[in-house]
Amino acid sequence: MLEQMQLASTFKVWRERAKAYAERILALPNDSFEKTLAVAFWLCLVCAVLVAFAAVSLKPLQQSNQAADMKRNILEVVGMWGEDVDVDKAFENFEIQVIDLRTGEVAQGVDPNAYDMRKAAKDPKLSEPLPREKDVASIKRRPKYATVYFLKGEDGGLKALVLPVWGYGLWSTMYGFLALEPDCNTVIGINFYDQKETPGLGGEVVNPNWRALWKGKKVYAESGAPVLRLVKGSVSPSQAGAEFLVDGLAGATLTSNGVSNLIRFWLGEDGYKPFLDKLCAR
Template sequence: MSADSHPQAQSQHTGGLLASLKTVFRLPNDDPRKTIAVALVLCLACSVVVSATAVSLRPLQERNAARALKSEVVKVAGLDSAGMSLDQAFERIEQRLVDLETGELIADANPMTYSYRDAAKNPTMSSALDEAGRAGLQRRPDRMPVYLVRQDGQLETIILPVYGAGLWSTMHGLLALAPDGRTAKALTFYEQRETAGLGSEVAGERWLSEWPGKVLIDQAGQPVIEVVKGSVDPGAPNAEHRVDGLSGATLTSNGVTNLMRFWLGEQGYGPFLNRLRDNHRG
C-alpha cells in the first residue's frame, strides 16, 4: 500500500459520508430517518461546542480556584481585614508541603503547583487506608500543604487543609491552630454539598464561631475534639473539647468529628504537629 493510500481512503470515506447525509436530508421532513439524522448532527455539533468551551475555560477555572483558595487561607489566617490586597496578605503566609509519614517539611517543593486531590487518586503519591478511623477516605496523600503565619519570626498560626465524608459530600475545609498545635483559632468549610438548612450549616458563621479556643488535642497528643449531639454544657469538665452538634444533621456532625480526629491523628498531621509542639516548648 502506497504512502498516499491512507489520505485517499480518508477522502473517499468523507466523501461517502457527505453523500449519505445529502441523501438523508433530501428525504421528506416527516421521514423518521431524517429526524434521527438531524438529531444526531445536532448532538454532535453541541458536543463539539461544549468540549471546546470546557477546554478553553479550564485555565480560567484553575486560576479562579487558586484565587478562591488563597482568599480562604487569608480569611482563616485572620489577615483579610488587615488593609492589604489578597496577594499582599497571602505573601505574608509561608506555604510548605509536609511529609505526613515523618512530619518533616519538604524542601524545594511548591505547594501552589501541588494538588492533594490529584495525589489521593495516584497510588504512587498516596497510601491506602484501613477501614477504621479513615474519615470516609479510601486513600491519603503522602504529602499535604500547610500554611504558616509568623509575626516577628515567631510562629503565630498553623493552617491545615482538612477534608472528609459528610452525609452527601466530601467536605473540604481549613483549620487554623495556635502555635501550641492543639488549640483552634478558626475553621472554615469552603466546599460542601450537605443538606440545605441542616448539614450545610457546617459552613455557617454562627456554628464556625464556636470553634476558636477549643482544645482539639490532649496533652498526650491524641485528638479529643467531638461534635456532640445537642448542645455542650459549658460547666462540663470536657467542654473545651466539645462543639455543639448541627441541628438535624447528626451524620454531618459525625463527619466533622471523624475528619478532625483523622487529620489531627497519626495518619494525618500528627507527626508534624508533634514536631511543632516540641519546638514550641523548646
Template sequence: MNRESNTYTFIFAIGMVVIVAFLLAFAATSLKPKQSENVRKEKMQNILKSIGIDVEREAAEGKYKDYIKEELSLVADGSVDESSDAFDVDLNKELKLPVDEQHFPLYVADVEGEKYYIVPLRGAGLWNAIWGYVSLKDDLNTIVGVTFDHAGETPGLGAEITQPWFQAQFEGKKIFDESDELVGVRVSKSSGAKGENEVDAISGATITGNGVTAMIKERLSHYLPYFKKQKTQLALN
C-alpha cells in the first residue's frame, strides 16, 4: 500500500486509536484494585482524623483496627441492620433513596478508654458535593473533631473547609441546644464570641458555610433514634 495515500493515513490513524484505547483500558483495569485500596485506606485515615489520630495513609488500616471497635449500619428507626456492611455504605447513593430505605453508617471508637461515635457526613456546597466526618463524645452531644472535604469549592474561599484552622473550631462544640433540641453547629457570619452551637464563617464563602451547617444537622438528625436508645441505656447504667 502506498504510504503517502489518504487510505494508508486513514487506516494508520484508526490503528493507532485502537491501540491507544486498548492500552488505556488495560492500564485502567490494572490500576483499579490499587486505586480502590487507596480510597479505602484514605477513608480509614479520615475517620481516624476526626478523633484526633493523624496517620499516613499506608499506616491507616493498622491504626483503624486499633481504635475502631464497631462498624454499625443503622436504619431509620435506630436499629442495626446486621446484613449491611457499614464501611461499604455509599452516602452518595444512599441520599438518592427515600429516608426509610437509607442506611446510616456509624463507627464506634475507643481512644484510651474514651468512647467516641463517628458519623459520616455528605451534603452540597456552592459548586458540588461536600462531605466529611464528625465525632462525638459518649454524651452524644460534644464534638471531638471533624474532617471536611469537597469536590469543587473555590480555592481560598469555600475550599477552606479542608483547612485545620476551620475544622479546629468545631472541637468542644455541642450539637444540642439548652432545650435538648438538635441544632447541629452553625457556620455563622456574626461578629463576636461564638456560642456552643456555632463557629466562625469563612469570609466570602457563605454558600459553602451554609452547606456545612445544613449537612451536619441533616445527617445527625437521622441518628436521633439511636442516640436516644444509647442515652437511655447510659442513664440505666
C-alpha cells in the first residue's frame, strides 16, 4: 500500500513538472530555437511510437501474407496456380520435409513448418562457409538443411518435387524454386520470386514465356553431372544436347550465367544431388 502511494505521489510530481514545461515552451515565441527543438523532438517521438506500434501490430499479417505468397509460388512452379485456386487447400497436396544436405537423409529434430532455409543460410550455427572453388553460385554460405516439397498424386505417389534454389546474378541474389518430375531429372518448371535484376534484361527471369522453355529439359548427363544450362541465343530442338540447353536472356549475360551456376550448384554434390540419388536410386 505504501509503495503504491509513493508511486502515485511520484507520478503526480512528474505530471506537474511536464505540464509546467509544456506551458513554458508554448509561451515562447514561435521563432525560438528552444521551442523549435522541443516541437521537433516530440513530433519525432510520437512518429517513432506510431511506426513501432504499426510494425508490431501488423507483423502477424505480414507473416501470413509471406507464407501465402510462398505457397502460391510453389503451386505456380508445378502448374497448379490460378486466380480461382484456394491456395491453402491446394497446398494440402504437398508434403514438406527437411533434409540434411550433407547426407541426403531426412533431418531429425527439425520442424519443417518452422525451419527457414534462407535465414539458416545466414546463421553460422545452421550453415557453413563455401570455399571459393565450390561456391559456383556465389552464395558464400550453404545451409546445413534444406526444405523440399513433395507433391503427391491422388494415389499417394510422388507427382513432383520442388526444390528451393538461389544464386547471384548481375545485381542481386535470385531466389526461386525448381520443380522436377518423379525421375528427379526432368524439369517441370522454374520461377524466381525474389530478384533485382535489370528490368527488361536480366529481370526477364520472371517472364512466363522464358520460363515455359524449361519444361521437359533434363538436368543430368549420363555421367550424373548436372549439365542443364543457359546458352547465348536460341536453342534449336534439332541441335545436339538440346534437352540440356535453355535460351539465354538477351542482353543479360551475367544474369544468364548466374542462373546456369545456381543450377549447377544446387543440383550438384554440394546441393541436392545426394538426396536425389537416394530418392530416385540413380
